[in-house]
Amino acid sequence: MSTIIIEQAEFTALRDLIAQRFGIYYDDSKQFLLQSRLQTRLLKCRVNTFVEYHRYLQLSADREAEWSELASVLSNNETYFFRExxxxxxxxxxxxxxxxxxxxxxxxxxxxxxxxxxxxxxxxxxxxxxxxxxxxxxxxxxxxxxxxxxxxxxxxxxxxxxxxxxxxxxxxxxxxxxxxxxxxxxxxxxxxxxxxxxxxxxxxxxxxxxxxxxxxxxxxxxxxxxxxxxxxxxxxxxxxxxxxxxxxxxxxxxxxxxxxxxxxxxxxxxxxxxxxxx
Ligand SMILES: C[S@@+](CC[C@H](N)C(=O)[O-])C[C@H]1O[C@@H](n2cnc3c(N)ncnc32)[C@H](O)[C@@H]1O
Missing domain, CATH: 3.40.50.150 (Vaccinia Virus protein VP39)
Known part of the structure; x- marks a missing residue:
């Protein structure tokens, strides 16, 4: 399975959409982290590019279900008992x-x-x-x-x-x-x-x-x-x-x-x- 590459403009558009929805902000240093976190989502949604995925999140009839999946993929869940x-x-x-x-x-x-x-x-x-x-x-x-x-x-x-x-x-x-x-x-x-x-x-x-x-x-x-x-x-x-x-x-x-x-x-x-x- 080959990696789907996220181009700079696609990255900016997608990270702004994500920040608007969840607050989670991927700065420029995290372009490849976002690319890798989203690979399986593109496959699941059967889209071949990040441009199509961006459109899917805005227009697909299943977009709310996808946003919900995305919430689990994007967040860092690091935690432990008795922290701080x-x-x-x-x-x-x-x-x-x-x-x-x-x-x-x-x-x-x-x-x-x-x-x-x-x-x-x-x-x-x-x-x-x-x-x-x-x-x-x-x-x-x-x-x-x-x-x-x-x-x-x-x-x-x-x-x-x-x-x-x-x-x-x-x-x-x-x-x-x-x-x-x-x-x-x-x-x-x-x-x-x-x-x-x-x-x-x-x-x-x-x-x-x-x-x-x-x-x-x-x-x-x-x-x-x-x-x-x-x-x-x-x-x-x-x-x-x-x-x-x-x-x-x-x-x-x-x-x-x-x-x-x-x-x-x-x-x-x-x-x-x-x-x-x-
Ligand atoms: C690093 S964990 C922190 C867990 C715990 N509070 C701690 O300090 O150990 C960050 C959590 O914030 C959640 N999170 C991120 N954006 C959120 C949002 N917009 N609304 C609610 N939870 C969010 C993530 O899903 C993740 O589980």
Whole structure:
């Protein structure tokens, strides 16, 4: 099977179309990455060139199904349990303490959860802390990629996902099975998964109001105007004073004034300003 080559103009047209739809931006250095990621899609759609594929995504009767397939092919799903733990400690620390004072209910949203390690870590840590009754904790988790969400539903993980997981957590909350582990039902049922495109402001607003949003290691794939659009939409899904956690390579310091940055010795996060418009 020979490689279908993407020409410069085709690359630019296709990457702009993709960025418009999903936010994921392939800069010029990623031309060949996009070419290789899309090879099987061209075959599946029975088109011979990237020009035809571009047209297929815009005009075919099956274009929505193809966009959905594309969502799984384009994204980087790298994640693992207990990633950037210092921020998770803020959640079981001051965010939970505040929730107790405000009536004992905690609503958390893992906004781009990939294969589920982030929301399941949140569930395990909140369960371990015992500050809030399990029935008062709501953990919602969304992602663009149907394939990643399929893995969340399966709840089966291999070695790489456990690179930062303490052994006692594995024995307590996982069941070994053929070279990997299933997450326990007790943790699995604490998380509600759903598909979402973070560029869809209406869908983001429809997720409801939360005390904390985790959107880590996602904005790096977006250009600045898209980052701004997404974090401003998050403000509608956060209570005043609500917490926004981003990845450590991501910053919104100069993008928007809806949030107050908080820098502690261990972690950086943002709080929605009390007077930010809802
Ligand atoms: C690198 S993973 C991050 C997973 C997890 N948050 C973490 O920090 O470990 C990035 C995820 O963002 C998702 N993603 C990319 N663009 C998205 C969009 N427009 N809407 C929702 N999810 C998106 C991808 O599908 C992928 O699963």
């Amino acid at each position: 733990k210092a921020q998770l400690e803020v959640l079981v620390g001051e965010v939970s303490d505040e929730a107790v004072k405000m009536g004992g209910r905690l609503r958390v949203w893992s906004a781009a959860c990939s294969t589920g390690e982030e929301p399941f870590t949140i569930a395990m840590m909140l369960r371990e802390s015992g500050k809030l009754r399990p029935g008062s904790i709501s953990i919602r988790a969304g992602d663009l990629s149907p394939k990643a969400l399929g893995k969340c539903a399966e709840g089966f993980y291999r070695e790489l996902s456990f690179r930062a997981t303490p052994p006692e957590v594995i024995s307590k909350y996982f069941r070994p099975f053929e070279g990997g582990f299933f997450i326990s039902d007790e943790i699995k049922k604490m998380v509600e998964f759903f598909r979402i495109n973070l560029l869809d402001a209406k869908a983001v607003e429809g997720v409801g109001i939360h005390d904390a949003i985790f959107c880590r290691n996602v904005l790096i794939y977006f250009d600045k105007p898209t980052q701004k659009r997404v974090v401003e939409a998050f403000a509608k899904a956060l209570r005043p004073g609500g917490y926004l956690f981003l990845g450590h390579a991501e910053s919104i310091m100069r993008l928007t004034d809806l949030y107050q940055p908080v820098v502690t010795q261990k972690a950086v996060f943002y709080r929605k300003k009390q007077d930010a418009a809802n």
